[in-house]
Amino acid sequence: MSKVSPRTLSGFMELPPRQQMKLERMMEVLRRSYATYGFTPLDTPVIESAQVLLAKGGGETEKQIYRIPREGGDLALRFDLTVPLAKYVAAHYAELSFPFRRYQIGKVYRGERAQRGRFREFYQADIDVIGDGKLDILNEAEIPAIIYNTFTALGLRRFKIKVNNRKLLNGFYAMNGMAEKAGEIMRAVDKLDKIGPEKLKQLLIDEVKMLPCKAENVLDFMAIQGTVPEVLERLTNFRGMDAAFDQGLDELIAVTRYLKDFGVPEENFAVDLTIARGLDYYTGTVYETEMTDYPEIGSVCSGGRYDNLAEYYTDRQLPGVGISIGLTRLFYVLNEQGLLSDELVDAPCDALVIPMTEDLGFAVSAATALRGAGVRTQLYAEKKKFKAKLGYADKLGVPFVVLVGEDEIREGVLSVKDMAAGEQKKLSPQEAAAFIKAAVDAKNSGPVIKA
């Protein structure tokens, strides 16, 4: 029979088992962390009507979309989790209670040009809080705490949550008579990190067509740095010149006021006036998260406040705030950098039970007892040489092998071999279960990301 080559499409991540296990652990941490902050899990279809998905229309999105032709209206695969959320909230408005807090960890699809580290199918892990007409600023203030606790739970230590406010930026540009150029300026300032202040100034003069003095104003503003109180104090000097600026500053003060009560350490947080987030639907607080030792990776968790989640579907004003982790890309980068812990058990099982007699009754009972005690257990009954069986356990990274021979059956015990230590001891099935469980729990107590 002629064979079809079993290939996986380019740009689609398909992991070996031990790596998949690490990704699953990261997802589990995200689920638990998001749930701790009172977000409910949501699951929306991967396929939507193209008309619904592209209600906003146009741009890069439309070109990258995976489309399924259908008479009476094409279908399409979701390209983010925000548009399906907007649809969901608009469609289920009457059944929901607001603020509506949901998390969603799901695959999204973008037919981008394939390149190393870029994926066409990738997980996003989003949270959003949606208000009905209004949404208290405390919801924005809470976001840094969620980011902090999520990344800390993953094991990351050296990262910084950067916060800014779009009203503050727009107000600043307005008070400098540059309101209509705000978007262009923000895009230019986004390059500050890469090109430095001198080149940025030239860019603002040459391409954004700003007067040199105004370009300098922008650079001076972006140079405002320091602790949160320091930055806020310097911003206070601009008070009274523009209403939007003042409101933005008030929001920034409110967002930073309870940082300590939220448990966010100073060293993991900064007000950073250079960040703006490209998306034009953010209207207030914006967030980015940078891994201190890997700034080149860019932001690993971003988002912001928006005023109108579902304007393409409903007349209702639905303001919200949300953040998104590009999980597949984050996993890829962590893996590439060797930052994923190998301490945690990534084998399919904690104990491999190897029967060494014809009658398997005692071995099966032992496996049942181990499983009942919460030990992930595999029974290995294949006809192989003893060395091959141990080699199998070794290759999978199984921490414990449980040998069941005639001696063990007669004595009613199990020989438990610690594969890392090479030690072996005889224990009753109950003792073996407790021993293995405790050892595996200890191994798994550390975080997914190496500190």
Next chain:
Amino acid sequence: MSKVSPRTLSGFMELPPRQQMKLERMMEVLRRSYATYGFTPLDTPVIESAQVLLAKGGGETEKQIYRIPREGGDLALRFDLTVPLAKYVAAHYAELSFPFRRYQIGKVYRGERAQRGRFREFYQADIDVIGDGKLDILNEAEIPAIIYNTFTALGLRRFKIKVNNRKLLNGFYAMNGMAEKAGEIMRAVDKLDKIGPEKLKQLLIDEVKMLPCKAENVLDFMAIQGTVPEVLERLTNFRGMDAAFDQGLDELIAVTRYLKDFGVPEENFAVDLTIARGLDYYTGTVYETEMTDYPEIGSVCSGGRYDNLAEYYTDRQLPGVGISIGLTRLFYVLNEQGLLSDELVDAPCDALVIPMTEDLGFAVSAATALRGAGVRTQLYAEKKKFKAKLGYADKLGVPFVVLVGEDEIREGVLSVKDMAAGEQKKLSPQEAAAFIKAAVDAKNSGPVIKA
């Protein structure tokens, strides 16, 4: 602005939050149960090359597939998890250790005619054990234990795992000179439950064109029932007439031999000679699982032994055994029948912290403390009347409301209100966390499905 109607496609399940929470719990039980038996989680792309996905080709599958046209070869959405597994094993053969045990819980897509309770996007929850060339029969013997423990963990009590063997059936038909009609007969026998033995006999005579005496032989064989030893004893009478039958009987004996050691109670298990599973790639043991009080639902967990997982991709012989739960349909049916427990907390949070003062510092600290102790906590800072705030908690099904007013701040305590009991008491943040955690753990200790 003209609005796009925020509709969800027909045949795509999109749940309200409290129902979604129940589905998430079911998935969590499946993940844990499958992991307990030493299966590793796998995640393959939703999109594959149509050529790869349809390597087997033809039939209903091809008509139902969601296709994404592409120059140089169409893409398509997976319609099950078995074909992607076959591709995965063939593609990653060199990296894998055999037996390879994986579970996958993922969405699959079939463009079926939409009807009530039928879905075009649905979750399958599969496990498979794949051998390299050979696979010990113990892997088949273990499957009923996995089914038993999984459904028991979900909370189901009244169900029966039915087992049969395709070699036994084929052997029986061969010894009756009906080998070439085996497929047709199996399809007819599949209707026995619905039409009864008399009509089946007529069907076998009229449509399958069998001699009346042979049709009676089939009916007599299918009427073999009883305990496992009883059925096996009656089957032993047919020994020595057909090699395939004898092998099938040996397998059935091996598969049922350790049931007790595997912890499968007699009342949840039966050898049922009438089941065959439609798929022609099953070659040995086959499994079905019936909810005793809802036989009309059909099998909720099915599968079997196959000899050649990836024959369209590789010359390697990869035998295996697997089962699949149609999770979306199972959830739909359980929900429709009112069988999902309302005892478990399905709110987004366990505690809703309601600050009642201008300064939110203490309320925020309290929320942080609760979260640190593992209590899923939401801070509610919206400007609403007190009654509306309690109404919000009530509508979401939040079990505890934590009130933080001036008295509480002065005393350094929290007023914890049990929403179900209506009782309220003052506790330190630490006491409150422990109290709420214990109460919520107790509420969540029961199973998802009502016993």
